[in-house]
Amino acid sequence: MTEKVRLQKYLASCGVASRRKAEEYISHGRVKINGQTIISMGEKITPGEDLIQFDGKNVVPPEEFVYVLLNKPAGYVTTLSDPQGRPIVTSLVKDIGHRLFPVGRLDLDTEGALILTNDGSLAQKIQHPSHKTNKTYQALVQGHPGKSKLRQLEEGVVIEEKITAPAKVKVVKHYQKQTLVEITLHEGRKRQVKKMFELIGNPVIQLKRISYGKLHLGKLPTGKHKILNSRDLNKIFL
Template sequence: MKMEVRLQKLIAGTGLSSRRKAEMLIVSGRVSVNGRIITELGTKVDPTRDHVKVDGKHLTSAQPFVYLILNKPKNVMSTLDDPGGRTTVKDFLRGVSVRVFPVGRLDFDSEGLMLLTNNGELAQALLHPRYHVPKTYLIKVKGALSNEEISRLERGVKLEDGMTSPSHVKKVRKVEANSWLEITIREGRKHQVKRMLDAVGHPVLKLIRIRMGPLSLGNLEPGEFRFLMDREANALRELIDERMTSVERGEEPATRPKRPIRREGWAKPERSKKFSGKKVKAT
């Protein structure tokens, strides 16, 4: 019985590239099937019978790449082990048979989205400062920021290790003497968001990472995780492909937000769409 799949899907499924880059490989004549160069997108092959080569090398299936999002709770280490015996993100990954590792870190007292994967190349690219992958945080701060203070954050503030790159700041709501903000940055300095808010006189009281690149925390409860859907994993790989291509061409990715900044009043907090797929809760 034949089990045919699209050629670009087969290539992407081995972890060699994203679906989009696989299409580019095909169109540029770098893929052959049974000794014949294939340049037509949509060509179907039977992986159990057909011999596929990319750049003259046989396409081989590596260990499947695994990607998952964890909502890291407060007072949990964002590492796989801790010499002090504190709770780590690994303690919430029961049932995950493949060894995955965190992409970046969140402070011990911070919460929110953490990506874990066994794809080391993609993880390294996501953390590379030249690729400017945006990260968005929902933050509770002491007091309420003025428009001028928000403008300072967006232009960049001077820290002990230099000026920060432009960011995007949105007022969310005010609660008694404190307030909530959303801030998007494209750098990864240590304690950066907390230091930026300290610099304008509004210490952070609570910090939750809600987005990273195309990924969103959604409605995961603290301590819950879920595996990425195919479209999310592809979007992640395609984002990195685009950033790497821009850098190779000498076109630094844009660091300024594209949408206009709202100044008037307090915006309603964004409501995440309910995730309809599998959700796993640690027990």
């Protein structure tokens, strides 16, 4: 007898989205079980017996999991669709032949490393705070933040009444009126890096994510992607 599983877990395992995002889709009424729209989180289904649909399309487990590292260009949104008609990141990986979704997000004007996959379990692992997956960014900021300001970022600053977790910060290069700073953190709060630098008075001019853990973007050209193997995936959690 097939074991029942939670609806959001099934959606994630089928590559619709991460479990957290799948819950959002359910709450918005975009998922049906046997023709009935579901908006509660407690529903369980029997794979292979119940008909699950997302936005009117049948949801079935993928034949294989695929993992992609994309060097996201500025101007692309990290969603599966956009009501404003802006370009979406999945349009850059159409040649893969699988329906992929982005793991986490990067702002419209932020560039750099973005993982896309159809493996909801891995996406959940990368994003869940308990795994503390490090993500490293290079931020070009206005002015020249001194050691005391950078130490504030390392120790934590208060954003929306909650202190940020400790971060690693180092200056990469000084320019006449700007500074290139590298910052590593494991949190994924919305616009976190930009808000952190705003708080110390050095707003971000340009932001690029360069790695997940020890998985580096390297020389991957902007807008291009590469397939990840098991060795690459292990680097994410180092």
